[in-house]
Amino acid sequence: MLAYPFSLALFNTFKLDVNCNSFISLDNINQLSEVSSAIKKAPQHLILGGGSNILFTKNYDGLVIKNNLKGxxxxxxxxxxxxxxxxxxxxxxxxxxxxxxxxxxxxxxxxxxxxxxxxxxxxxxxxxxxxxxxxxxxxxxxxxxxxxxxxxxxxxxxxxxxxxxxxxxxxxxxxxxxxxxxxxKHPQLNTKYGVIAEQLIAMHITTPTIKDVSDAVIAIRQSKLPNPAITGNAGSFFKNPVVTHAVFDTLITTHPTLSHYADVKGVKLAAGWLIEQCGLKGYTHNGAAVHSKQALVLINANNATGTDVLALATHVQQTVYAKFGVQLEMEVNVL
CATH class of the missing domain: 3.30.465.10 (Uridine Diphospho-n-acetylenolpyruvylglucosamine Reductase; domain 3)
Incomplete structure (x- = not known):
């Protein structure tokens, strides 16, 4: 176990330089009892995977366990x-x-x-x-x-x-x-999602394999989403909101190009579209920004703190609600 202060800058994709009190790398199942004992002594604990869905707004006053079990x-x-x-x-x-x-x-x-x-x-x-x-x-x-x-x-x-x-x-x-x-063993490919079909056409593929679909998805993601190894981010920051059919019927009347999908609980709206329609693409707050290519992604553009990113996220939520009456829920875990 490594003692305080242990930097988590390399363990979160927002690249936020926060510390934790103590840190354990879980490399083997045989360590689980030891980890359990350490957790019970700590004020709080956090199990960390890739750190790709977390926003630290301050130092973590507790034990962080990095799950490194492989195979x-x-x-x-x-x-x-x-x-x-x-x-x-x-x-x-x-x-x-x-x-x-x-x-x-x-x-x-x-x-x-x-x-x-x-x-x-x-x-x-x-x-x-x-x-x-x-x-x-x-x-x-x-x-x-x-x-x-x-x-x-x-x-x-x-x-x-x-x-x-x-x-x-x-x-x-x-x-x-x-x-x-x-x-x-007998893949039934899901290529109905518009951009995948378009990408496969661009790749001149008419009878795709699962590798073709994977390559298409990778190409799409690389063209639209920032690489966390270069630009700090946690991917999609907000969930796509699901609204009732009644709410959707009202929205589609005033916003006929509203991007939406069928959902078992109602109608799912594209959060990125809502944010973009509010003119927030590329919007910055201190060192945090809404990504210029994908509005659903918030980035650490210039030495932002976690509180900068959170303030930006809150502004996005408030702006979308004011325009559409739809509340965006954060997908990223905020600590």
Missing amino acids: ITLINEDTQHIYLQAMAGEWWQDFVLHCVNNNYGGVENLSLIPGTVGATPIQNIGAYGVEVKNTIHSVTFFDIETEQLHTYTNAQCEFGYRESIFKHTLKNKIIITAVVFKLT
Whole structure:
């Protein structure tokens, strides 16, 4: 265990130079009991994956555990599916590439999303018409209090839009150690999302493979989204809001070009479109800014602090609400 002050600048994609009191790298399952003991002595604790969905607004007064559990293992297969276990500390993109290179279908639309495998069920990550819940078979986690390992089925994870039981009932009570994914040997490609179809056409591909879809998604993301290795950011800062059909009918009357999608709970609106229509693309506050190519992304443009980014996010929320009457919810975890 490393003692205070330990800088987290290299462990969050906003590149914010904040400190924590103490820091542990979880590299082996055998460390879990030791980690549990340290957590019980700490004023508070934080399990960190890739640090790609977190905004530090101040130093963290507690223990940070960096989940570095590694490994990808084939655990079962049948004629239709293959079951891969990925340890929580595996980089998500490395896992996606492993699947794509072996022609295992299901996660290709989620290419290049930053972060680790262990974070994917917590947030139920999604992009381009696909959510990770569609491929998760089970999640194994360590109960900090009882020091026991448990495995939850997909249904027990209570997945929703950027939601899961791990964000609520089990928050701060467990450490995810591994995720088992159910992937298909006979991929049914999801290319209905407009920009993917357009990108495939631009790539002169008429009969795409899962690698083609993955390459298309990567090309799209690289063209629109800032590379966190160069420009500090946490990807999509806000969730796409879901409104009732009644609210949507009112909005579409006054804003006929409103970008929207069908949703089981109503109508999902494109948060990036709402922000852009407010004239906020490229808007800056101190060192923080709304990205000039993708309004859904807030960036650390010039030595911003976490409070600068939060103030910018609040301004975006207030401006969108004033224009559309729609409340944007932050997708990023603010500490």
